[in-house]
Amino acid sequence: MRELSKVFDHAAVDPKWYAYWEKVGAFLADPESGRPPFSMVLPPPNVTGWLHIGHALNQTIPDVVARWKRMQGFDVLWLPGTDHAGIATQNVVEQQLAAEGKSRHDLGREAFEARVWKWVERSHGTITSQMRKLGSSVDWSRERFTLDENLSRAVRRVFVSLYSEGLIYRGTYLVSWCPRCRTALSDLEVEHQQTRGSLYYIRYPHVDGDGVVVVATTRPETMLGDTAVAVHPDDERYRTLVGKMLRLPVIGRELPVIADRFVDPEFGTGAVKVTPAHDPNDFEMGRRHDLAQVSVIDEDGRMSKDAGPYAGHDRMAARKALVAALEANGLVERVEDHEHAVGHCQRCGTVVEPRLSTQWFVRIKPLAARALAAVADGHTRFVPENWTKIYNDWMTNIHDWCISRQLWWGHRIPAWYCDACDETMVTESAPNVCACGGTLRQDTDVLDTWFSSGLWPFSTMGWPDDTPDLRRYYPTTLLITAHDIIFFWVARMMMLGLWFKQDVPFRAVYITSLVRDEHGQKMAKMKGNVVDPVELMEKIGADAFRFTLAALASPGMDISLSEGRLQAYRQFINKIWNVSRFVLLYVPETLATRPAVPPLETLDVIHRWMLHRSSALARELDTALDEYRFDVAADRLYHFFWHEYADWYIELIKPELQGAAATRDRAIAVLLELHDRVLRMLHPFIPFVTEEIWQALPQRPEDGRAPDGSGQTITRAPFPTPVPEWTDDEAVATLRLLQDVITAVRTVRSEWGVPPAQKITAVVQGADTATADTLRVHLSKVTRLAGLTTVDFLDDVPRSPDTVRRVVRDFELHVPLAGVVDREKETERVTRKLSKIVKQRRGLQARLSNEAFLSRADPDVVRDTRELEREIGQRQEKLEHILAELAS
RNA sequence: GGGCGGUUAGCUCAGGGGUAGAGCACCGGUUUUACACACCGGCUGUCACAGGUUCAAAUCCUGUACCGCCCACCA
Secondary structure (H helix, E strand, O other): OOOOOOOOOHHHHHHHHHHHHHHHHOOOOOOOOOOOOEEEEOOOOOOOOOOOOHHHHHHHHHHHHHHHHHHHHOEEEEEOOOOOOOEEEEEHHHHHHHHHHOOHHHHHHHHHHHHHHHHHHHHHHHHHHHHHHHHHOOOHHEEOOOOEEEEEEEHHHHHHHHHHOEEEEEEEEEEEEOOOOOOOEEEHHHEEEEEEEEEEEEEEOOOOOOEEEEEEEHHHHHHHHHEEEEOOOOOOHHHHOOEEEEEEEOOOOEEEEEOOOOOOOOOOOOEEEOOOOHHHHHHHHHHHHHOOOOOOOOOEEEEHHHHHHHHHHHHHHHHHHHHHHHOOOOEEEEEEEEEEEEEEEOOOOEOOEEEEEEEEEEHHHHHHHHHHHHHHHOOOEEEEEEEHHHHHHHHHOOEEOOEOOOOOOOOEEEEEEEEEOEEEEEEOOOOEEOOOOOOEEEEEOOEEEHHOOOOOOHHOOOOOOOOOOHHHHEEEEEEEEEHHHHHHHHHHOOOOOOOHHOOOEEEEEEEEEOEOOOOOOOOOOOOOOOOOOOHEEEEEEEEHHHHHHHHHOOOOOEOOOHHHHHHHHHHHHHHHHHHHHHHHHOOOOOOOOOOOOHHHHHHOOOHHHHHHHHHHHHHHHHHHHHHHHHHHHHHHHHHHHHHHHHHHHHHHHHHHHHOOOHHHHHHHHHHHHHHHHHHHHHOOOOOOHHHHHHHHHOOOOOEEEEEOOOOEOHHHHHOOOHHHHOHHHHHHHHHHHHHHHHHHHHHHHHOOOOOOOOEEEEEEEEHHHHHHHHHHHHHHHHHHHEEEEEEEEEOOOOOOEEEEEEEEEEEEEEEOOOOOOOOHHHHHHHHHHHOOOOOOOOHHHHHHOOOOHHHHHHOOOOHHHHHHHHHHHHHHHHHHHHHHHHHH
């Protein structure tokens, strides 16, 4: 039991502890606990597929927070769940069907839905097991799915409520349409890409008499749906033309020339074809001028029956054929290269078609107004702050939200239509018959996936019922999510939360960065640079992976997942493991309980130094984590553990550990206290390895009691806080002195190739009494770590060509090295040091002789500069002296 | 077309008015019984460029270049 295996076997250890944590209820929120609440919801991953590296980051960061807050004594609720992900999931299953040569229509709606449910179950299992591998400390007892009965009830309640308030309406408008997914999309689901295309100049002949008007268009195929040509009212060139009629080529329809201020006289020819059924601007213009709307492209992206000879052609093919035909008839004046933004379907990449159709919309402005005000009033804070502006801009320029989707997978719209009387009924539960007696049929569309995710912070807690969870945990304390869903999700939660709960859904939003490959490239299957988090965890363990993510998570910067960093942190875990094994070597089997720290005055300076440092670290961690600087926290932990605790403290206490019983027991008591503290501080970042080690150490029975009372767990042990009594600046100063001397000797040894096994001597010359005394008291530490037999303290050291002299602080260190010292080489070294110092000193002197500096700079700075200049001057003198003697 | 971020050691990145850091890589040395995924020591930079503010700029301001991201109804 008091033993750790030779190597840390994460594959065996990780699952063991996760299962234990679940068994003892380590992650359960407890409204009855009497502790202050701290709540977060997990951005529900799409139930389709598996977790990618971005999910890993967006679970690691909140997990660090959740574990930290839990250890600080908060009643933490971190609520998990998954999203049914309408289009995404339906597409996956449709692709599976396509592979079997079937479409969803072959199955019918019910069978198709059943099929999706089957897939979702399997996929859900994958996702949740991946979350457990990563160590996410979510409360599984409160897991939710957006299609759960209660969440669906919430969706219906919200829909009906907004409808009755006049904030949801149905109507026929131009919406973005994906011809492949065969559904309407919201503006957000359309991704614009700069595309190289052509600008076609096409001649439209006058109906009466000769001549043509040339219009420019990037989409000639839509001309078949033209119902006017527009010019700017002030455009002199076309003044006489307004009101005249043109003849639409191919179709032969007569088009009026209208005047509209929207037209930019500078672009193209200043005359623009108007296609109200296929262009958002033309749609608006059509309404202003009461133009007919002719749809020439149908829901599959083919030309409709109104497209004349091109009916049935694919829209892209029709473009080519039409241009060829126009050219043949001399109706194309010219074609220019033209770059413009083309909308693509976010889910399948198909070019989106603006298309006239009847859809449901949310009248968004009233909701957006509240969401804007809430952030302006500071009820929700963005971290980093600059996201506030992005949120505000979007919220200010927001358009009505198209929420109906022509899909089968999702929340069916709770609207029923009567065939007999044309009545529309919007109700939470299905009505039987219409008041007129006619049969009702439910709207066949489903809602945008984000409509239900927008309710997530309260629907998951039982809303519309008034539940204890809802009362206690809403608003949530913090939301941690990626920036790519600020509009999709964060903004919608703000609007809907404020509308239905009269309060913001979260007090703060921490926006994480995108994870890229090690050269900052976006990960993409095509590039073959996708890193699978599960594979990575299998290779290096969840802890190393998590620590890397946290360490690289600088706010506002994308993360380059560098191989070097991953390696370094894997080695860090290994280091922690081995230090812990070393500690355990000295813990007697009979020691059941971690002993108290002995009185400070009985402790050697090295212990007092480390206690001081561990207290300071706790303070630094508090600050860093409070500011969401996970990178800073990780960096401090890394440096503290490796380069202070392991490299110096552990090395320095070895003699005590191997010495007399009384000394040893005191050392072990401090060591165990420190090790316990550092494990707890590390735990939020690297939960598995810390629990494994913590469990092997003797604990106090009251520490980290599991909620079910069956055992102990570090997840419930208090997070270390600063200990003011441990403050000890004198110990810090002493250690700094010892380190300086030891390092100086080591450097000399290394420079002159003295093998580590070969013991040498050293002489300290010219140290003041206090310094010399301190060194004398701790001489054994210096001699052991520097590989010395003795250190002499002399005021006058005889000159010897075999002695290397170094300046340490304000004294000199003489290291006799018979036979190895080369005078020339030594001269070169000292010269190099000297020239560096001279340069630095000149800079300082220049400042000090500058009247402006002396009169304007902060007096403290002036004082420090003087002090430094003086010190450096002394060093310079000493070095010059050494050099002179070398030369003689 | 608007907006935002970046440019610091060979690589990946911190820092952010007082003269530059980490990890990896590199060089040299070590079987010091916790760790070679280790230990000890060392090397490395006109902090993108040009102006400005300041006693002092890698750090603040302006502009330029390049890289990246977001938003956008000019055909």
